[in-house]
Amino acid sequence: MSFCWTGRCSAARTSSATWAWKSAWAAPGTANCGSTPIMVAPGTLAPCWSSSLRLPAVKLCGDPDDVRRRPPGVVVEAWDRDPCEGVADGMSSRVHEDFLLEFYPGELEAQVPFGGFQDFLRVLPLCRGKREDLAQDADLEDEDDDLPEWDHAGKVMAQLKVVMSLRALPQPPSPGGCRAGPAGSPSRTAAPRRPPQTGARPLPVLVRVYVVRAVALPPRDANGSCDPYLVLRLGRQRRVDVDNIVKQNLNPIFGRVFEFEAEFPRDHALTVRVMDWDAAGRDDVIGETRIDLENRLFSRHNGGCGLPKRFSAKGNNSWRDSRLPSEILADLAVDHGLAAPRYEGDGVTVGDWTARASVHDEPAREHAALAALRAWPWCSLVPQHVETRSLHHPDWPGIEQGKLEMWVDVLVLGRSLLPVPPAVTLDPPGAEHWELRVVVLEAASVVGTERVLLSKDKSSDVYVKGWLSGMECDAQSTDVHFACLSGAAMWSWRMVFRFQHVWPENRVLVEEGKGLARHPPRLHLALMDFDTFTRDDLLGTLSLDLSRVPRGASFASNCSAPGASKDVRPTVNLFLARRAAGWWPALLAPGVNRPRAKGLAGKLNLELSLMPAAVADRDPAGGGREGPQALPKPQRPVEAFSMLRHPLMGMYHFVWRRHRAALILAVLVVLLVIFVLLAVYSLPGLLVKKIVGA
Incomplete structure (x- = not known):
């Protein structure tokens, strides 16, 4: 079969990269087999191909009517080739490091490189009551030393923000009317930073608060859980997000964005409070955190809006600040008393220091400016980040009440010609409903645990039990293949699992108690030995990650334990390939002794099929061997029966015939x-x- 492909990929969610694409059959038993040679389109965000390819012939097995009704399809995948590794990794399972945010386990102002954002504004408490000077003998010769600390016994009534700097007094004129020292000598001390000159008018700003999630909230209800929601206060503005309550969850994912139009210095303090909703009575306060936004904005660390690792004018990683990188760099040069930046090609020079951009794309000026900001040698600049803030109850300020993962962007209005960029969308990723169909066909080389009557052979009464991670209570089992003498067992049994999958997190949502737990999408299959009077024995286990399923072997003889062969089997993302088939090894369980097995309890022949729930509803399949799409009953050997249920048949087959x-x-x-x-x-x-x- 041949087909023509003429296509173009646009609006790619990545940077300039080396693209590749390949195609393969997608059918039961032929998943990702016979893929075409990779065709590479290097260094572009809009790759375009025009090719005619011929796929190799494949043999389809199964019911002819079923094959006609569901003919095989062709899977076309877009890949990003890593020039360092020389291999192509699936784009869906890979996030470029340039798009990852910096994660701080504590408050942003508590990070050592930023010094509490008090390099410009110093915060002094105004107290009512007695105080005692604890730093009378402090050494104040160095201008970088901290201010004296004051121990106050009274109540803090307000906070005073001051700008402090040490300068040498001008020397008195000499009797001749001239100052001492060389005339016109340049000063190497940078002028202190000043807030934007707005006269008597306040400074208008746009504050965007991004709240991702809360972690380890204390329970507030009798059932050991809570119903959290958010309340924000900025100056006189108050936002109560009671319409977005996360029910019965101690680790809620909010994914909320709040926008305030404020004025500094009036609206300088932001308070984020987590409340517990109660159906009857007053809502309880779980905890709150407070942020001084004014200190962040006026700091030389550029704490208003973090710097990304790469400049993008549009897309998911678009520029978020109200000022372009070149404008920020020019302001920093003025703050440090340096000459204006000079741009040459993909580089920029500030004073005697030069930085060059690693991305050769337009606009080159902004890429060069961002590269200089990322490597700024005079002070550490705040990157795009997520900070973890501790929550405290107003009545118990010293006891932590959980943590809040969030970040804040403060954009000055009217300072730049650039329009205010749109806010980042933080909607929690919705869960997609999927159905996994596992057809257990047969097994080979199964471990024997029981000695056969009047024989040295060993047999097992084998069945397969399957479940998904976190869904052990919904485990399914095949019927029992009795008296498995030669290590071969047959079932032809279908297991059907319904689950919810969150694609960005690659996690399966499972209801646990009153909330939702997240587990990896992993299928577990266990080879069990059936016992009538005692507990069933575990022979071996097989665990498959649905997002990285190892390629199954075509024959049982080619199936070996992991690490036994030098060949590394490639993996396939079942959420993309949708189907996979072959032989997979089941590893021996602890306590099962079989020295010659080389760690194998058996080999399972499986057919895996993963599809969205909507597609599964249109093409249903029954569990076990039931319809629709009923499976045929396996042709098991005549010895495959229970000795206790059929003793005469057992005497005939195991005694008389042998x-x-x-x-x-x-x-x-x-x-x-x-x-x-x-x-x-x-x-x-x-x-x-x-x-x-x-």
């Missing part, structure tokens, strides 16, 4: 012995009768 000659010989010997014994017993009487003539 030891027929020995049994016949034994019967003849027994009859001969009986005849001899009867002859010996009756011979004396006959002799006596003959002698006496009776």
Whole structure:
């Protein structure tokens, strides 16, 4: 079969990269087989191909009517080739490091490189009551030393923000009317930073608060959980997000964005409070955190809006600040008393220091400016980040009440010609409903645990049990293949699992208690030995990650334990390929002794099919061997039955058929012995009768 492909990929969610694409059949038993050679489009965000390809012939097995009704399709995948590794990794399972945010386990102002954002504004408490100077003998010769600390016994009534700087006083003029020292000598001390000159008018800003999630909230309800929601206060503005309550969850994911139009210095303090909703009574306060936004904005660390790792004018990683990188760089040069930046090609020079951009794309000026900001040598600049803030109850300020993962962007309005960029969308990723169909066809090389009657062979009454991670209570099992003598078992049994999957997190949502737990999408299959009077024994296990399923072997002889072969089997993302088939190894469970098994409890022949729930509803399949799409009953050996349920059949198959000659010989010997014994017993009487003539 041949087909023509003429396509173009646009609006890619990545940076300039080396693209590749390949195609393969997608059918039961042929997943990702016979893929075409990779065609590479290097260094572009809009790759375009025009090719005619011929796929290799494949053999389809199964019901002809089913094949006609569901013909095989062709899977076309877009890949990003890593030039360092020389291999192509699936784009869906890979996030470029340039798009990852910096994660801080504590508050942003508590990070050592930023010094509490008090490099410009110093915060001094105004107290009512007695105070004692604890730093009378402090060494204040160095201008970088901290201010004296004050221990106050009274109540803090307000906070005073001051700008402090140390300068040398001008020397008095000499008697001749001239100052001492060389005239016109340039000062190497940078002028102190000043807030934007707005006169008597306040500074208008746009504040965006991004709240991702809360972690380890304390329970507030009698059932050991809580119903959290958010309340924000900025100056006189208050936002109560009671319409977005996360029910019964101690680790809620909010994914909320709040926007305020504020004015500094009036609206400088932001308070984020987590409340517990109650159906009856007053809502309880779980905890709150407070952020001084004014200090962040006026700091030389550029704490208003974090710097990304790469400049993008549009897309998911678009620029978020109200000022372009070149404008921020120019302001920093003025703050540090440096000459204006000079741009040359993909580089920029500030003073005697030069930085060059690693991305050669337009606009080159902004890429170069961002590269200089990321490597700014005079002070650490705040990157795009997520900070973790501790929550405290107003009545118990010293006891942590959980943590809040969030970040804040403060954009100055009217300073730049650039329009205010749109806010980042933080809607929690919705869960997609999927259906996994696992057809357990057969097994080979199964471990035998019980000795057969009148034989040295070992057998097992084998069945397969399957479940998804976190869904052990919904485990499904095949029927039992009794008396598995040769290590071969047959089932032809279908297991059907419904679950919810969150694609960005690659997690399965499972209801646990009153909330939702997240588990990896992993399928577990267990080889079990059935016992009538005791607990079933575990022979071996097989665990498959649905997002990275190892390629199944075509034949049982090619299936080996992981690490036994030097060949590394490629993996396939079942959420993309939708189907996979082959042989997979089941590893021995602890306590099962089989020295020659090389760690294998058996080999399973499976057919995996993963599809959205909507597609599964249109094409349903029954569990077990039931319809629709009923599976045929396997042709098991005649010995495959339970000895306890059918003892006569067991005697026939395991005793008579195996030891027929020995049994016949034994019967003849027994009859001969009986005849001899009867002859010996009756011979004396006959002799006596003959002698006496009776």
